[in-house]
Amino acid sequence: MAPKIAIALVLLIASQFHFWSRLSSGSVFAPEFPRPLVILFNWVFGAIVLLAVFQAALDLAGLAARIGGIASGDWIEARYCIAVAAFALAGVGVGQAVRVPRLREVTVTIPNLPAAFEGYTLVQLTDLHISRLFPAIWTRAVVDATNRLGADLIVVTGDVIDGSVADRRQDVEPLRDLRAADGIYLIPGNHEYLSGYDAWMAHLASLGMRVLANAHSVITRGSAKLILAGVTDPSARGAGKPLPDLDEALAGSPPNGPVVLLDHEPGRARKAAERGVALQLSGHTHGGMIMGLDRIVARANGGFVSGRYAVGDMTLYVNNGTGIWPGFALRLGKPSELTRITLRRGDD
Template sequence: MSVGEEVESRPRRRASRVIRFALIIGAILLLLFGVPWWTLIVSGNDWPTPVVVIGTIVFAVALAGFPALMFTGHGRGHHDVPAKIADTMLGVVWVLFVWSIAGQILTGVLWAAGVGTPARSRIATVVVALIALVLLLWGYAEAMRVPRIRRIDVTVPRLGAGLDGLRLVLITDTHYGPIDRARWSRGVTAAVNALDPDVVAHTGDIADGEVAQRREQAAPLADIRASLARVYVTGNHEYFSGAQRWVEHMAALGWEALHNRHLVVSRGGDSLVIAGVDDRTAAGSGVPGHHADHEAALEGADPALPILLLAHQPAQIEGAVAHGVDLQISGHTHGGQIWPFHYLVRLDQPALQGLSRHSERTQLYTSRGTGFWGPPFRVFAPSEITLLTLRAAA
């Protein structure tokens, strides 16, 4: 192939990828909106014609408008009004999609039980609508509340006796975004401070939007207190929202931004290395100097000391194992956020939530997240502020 032919083929390959991506997204949206439309509007319900027409128009308009709202809201401009509409639509349609599938199963059961048409379809439709409504109202309340405290004891065999009982508070995935949660942020700060932490860690995804847009919501982070350290690493969403500016802003708020670096905390004559690495998406973000680098993060650290590593994604645990980390703390998964999305999360991540072991030395704690991304709902995946109490070996 000549140079000219090669150059000409690149745009064709890019165009092919764009078309393939668009077709996949289109198919997913047709399923997400189409299954609820079929279950609630058509599917043997025998509703009056005006109901069918109006219902079909509502679903068609939602399907057509959703991509534009999502792109406008979460594109470079981060326009909050379309983002709020698109995010809410996504949450509603996901819940309707999941329970519409269950509704079709219920219809089959009613058919087997001898219930005639259209009664069986209408019964299933009412059940689906009621369950979806209850879950969405409850899920909204769960998403907007200040998270409950989750208390976990973690034994770190290499931890010195002087650090036994160290109180580490983990917050993550605050996702300050289109819905103004400045008051919620102040509540989180109060809850963290009430735990009297030695170390507070934020493992990324601070916000969806630039510092200038989310400054007020993030401001209460400056008031969080810790006797030894406040530390932070980037998440994948920082790389849509000015990662380096968030690193600098967190430093301005008094946090140690562990941008592939570490610090050492000491108490009672014993010490602990606290290291942090950038998110695993950083290398492909185009932000200069950002990439996950465990070697740089641990350069100069005493290998005899125990290591606590901040890394946004549980999937970064392989690097932690390879570098002898004792405990990695992560977020990213949101615990699935809206059931049963956690099955999809597990395809990409080695852990969904909680404490897990990944080598003889290395443990991983995965938080379900302090805030929420996008849809303002949490269904069977409660948020958390985590108090990890580190214990030395007996």
């Protein structure tokens, strides 16, 4: 009896993970526990979620068996098996979520790409969620891995942090060392608006990142031009900040250069394609985190969740994320990624 009570107590405490997070920091988005405890919470909380799904599936199977006249019993052995499976899979999922991501190579063909930009490389970082779960040592490893790629340009497509500048200052400090010939550009994601937008934009800019909030920059190679544009996030509404405005972002840009758009959320991709954008880079979805769950996440994001999509004449790439939200850090079949994108010329 005592072991069962102990297990029940552990599960009860873990099931309230987000409540404890709110107590620790005032927000479910930034648990301020030691990293091993955040990992432990994610493991047990994730196992509870998976176990609930498995139990529901087993109960439905039992109901179907009874309706079909098949004696099913209580399936006690099966219930123990799915409990073990839930904890094992959650452990794998947390391990996949917290690792330094592996490189993913993506090639994008742009019909009107100037010859001078043939083979141009960008590294996309997104959804780092730098936090107690992804502290300075992890950030340093990501920065070092990124710099080794020698990209022409580095873009960061939102959700860099979870927590205040005061809490995350040391954890984001390694970002100062990101290096690319044409610079490092950043757009805000929804979590920046939850963590002190103005303070974070100023601090990230002080680390050497150029913020594209409904703005653009022109990358040149001789007389050839590539337009890099960035928009804000719809979460800006709750913070009283400017909403995403692609027209404003492109105002005054050269008329003959292909546009690469940074937009944290992929759901507006069709509007970007109609506006003539050549390539949109997004994140936000974490790839759906778990196979099966990704179909639900896609429905909430215009049908886009992970990888490459052809949207009219535009290519949309939805990055699975460099990190993940520390409140549900599981990945099963949807790995994190450090993404190098190479531009190639296509037929005009």
